[in-house]
Amino acid sequence: MLDIILLAMLAGFIILRLRSELGKKTGNEPLPPAAPRPSANTGRVTVRADDGEDSAPSENNVIEMEENPALRKAYQDIRRADSRFDVPTFMEGATAAYGMILEAFWAGDRETLKDFLDASVLQQFTSAIDAREQNGYKVENRLIDVDKAEIINAQLLDRTAELTVHFTAEIVAVTKDADGNLIEGDLSDAVEVNDRWTFARDTRSRDPNWILVATRAG
Structure with missing residues (x-):
């Protein structure tokens, strides 16, 4: 028991x-x-975060799938320097800036140009405006459409990102003299123009805006 x-x-x-x-x-x-x-x-x-979303994704997962290896490498370098860099957002802004800069140049709006151009390019644009005004010429240009815009070169120099965009656009280009007589162009005929513009931005800056630092036709 x-x-x-x-x-x-x-x-x-x-x-x-x-x-x-x-x-x-x-x-x-x-x-x-x-x-x-x-x-x-x-x-x-x-690692999956508590909210069910991926956090801190690998940088190679978020860069754009660019076929050109040189551009892809440049995008990676720029993204490492500035995690906010995004190609589609840049292209949207660059295309908008292209139209605004042309409109300001045609109108002789030097103040607006100061917001978009670096010192050397601003000097070129203002010199052309000065010469036009001295001759009494007036342009009545109009941007019809930007048919194509693509990045053709990109690089990170020290901490400055530079991207060159090739724009193909249709423009009505007309120049008149002080009396309103047609000197060049045709109001009823649009011409195709090709421009290669380089935009730059200091990746350390809090200012998200890119500045036009070089222009070339063709």
């Missing part, structure tokens, strides 16, 4: 220890955090 009582006490003791060590399982316990999973493109590990 004493042996039976001792065995029962031992069994109870073991059960109490197990319960204290393991706790009670109800079937509603939260799942453990998801294990890190390898990135499909780089083999690096991306």
Whole structure:
């Protein structure tokens, strides 16, 4: 009888220890955090955040899939220097700036040009405006459409990003003298122009704007 009582006490003791060590399982316990999973493109590990979204994605996962290896390398360099860099956003702004700069140049709006051009390019544009005004010429140009805009060169020099864009556009180009007589162009005929403009930005700057630093036709 004493042996039976001792065995029962031992069994109870073991059960109490197990319960204290393991706790009670109800079937509603939260799942453990998801294990890190390898990135499909780089083999690096991306941890799933608590909100179910990927956090801190690998830089190779977020750069644009550019076929040109030189451009792809330049995009990577610029992205490392400035994580906010985004090619589609840049292209949208560059195309808008192309139209605004042309309109300001044709109108002789030097103040607007100061916001978009670096000192050397501003000097070239203002010199052309000065010469036009001295001759009494007036341009009545109009940008019809930008048919094509593509990045043809990109690089990171020290901390300055530079991207060159080739614009193909249709423009009505008309020049008149002080008396309103037509000197050049045709109001009813648009011509195709090709421009290669280089924009630059200091990646350390908080200013998100890019500045036009070089222009070339063709």
